Amino acid sequence: MSEETKPPSFFRRRRRANVEGGRKFKHEVWASESEEARLVVLATQRGVTIPRLLMEAALSSTSETPTERRDLIIELFALHRLLANIANNTNQMAKQMNAYGLGAAEPLSPEEIRANQDAVRRVAFRIRDVVNMLAPS
Numbered sequence: 001m002s003e004e005t006k007p008p009s010f011f012r013r014r015r016r017a018n019v020e021g022g023r024k025f026k027h028e029v030w031a032s033e034s035e036e037a038r039l040v041v042l043a044t045q046r047g048v049t050i051p052r053l054l055m056e057a058a059l060s061s062t063s064e065t066p067t068e069r070r071d072l073i074i075e076l077f078a079l080h081r082l083l084a085n086i087a088n089n090t091n092q093m094a095k096q097m098n099a100y101g102l103g104a105a106e107p108l109s110p111e112e113i114r115a116n117q118d119a120v121r122r123v124a125f126r127i128r129d130v131v132n133m134l135a136p137s
Contacts, residue, residue: 029054046067090116093108
């Protein structure tokens with residue numbers, strides 16, 4: 001996940017939420033040095049503890065964990081904001097073209113229009129990719 005799409009800290013929770021009555025069962029898992037290193041890397045990347053990582057992976061009915069799903073949803077919200085900004089730029093470009101016309105003192109260049117269209121396409125493809133990741137297989 002890129003820096004611009006990282007959720008605020010209040011959206012992220014490393015530990016699982018408490019449950020009424022507490023958790024009464026404990027399981028011990030032994031790992032080799034290489035397995036431990038992989039677990040540490042994965043947990044760090046996802047911003048969760050190793051026990052949470054293992055529980056989510058084991059109990060997840062899909063190929064994604066709740067943490068991964070949350071991260072994808074946060075990415076969709078970030079893409080929504082980006083698309084809104086691009087739409088605002090498109091409206092400003094249309095307003096300028098209506099005010100000045102194509103041959104006026106401050107016309108838009110074809111490069112500016114093309115860059116805006118390319119930005120819309122890139123965001124649309126990113127949204128499609130994230131939605132595909134969220135869709136059940």
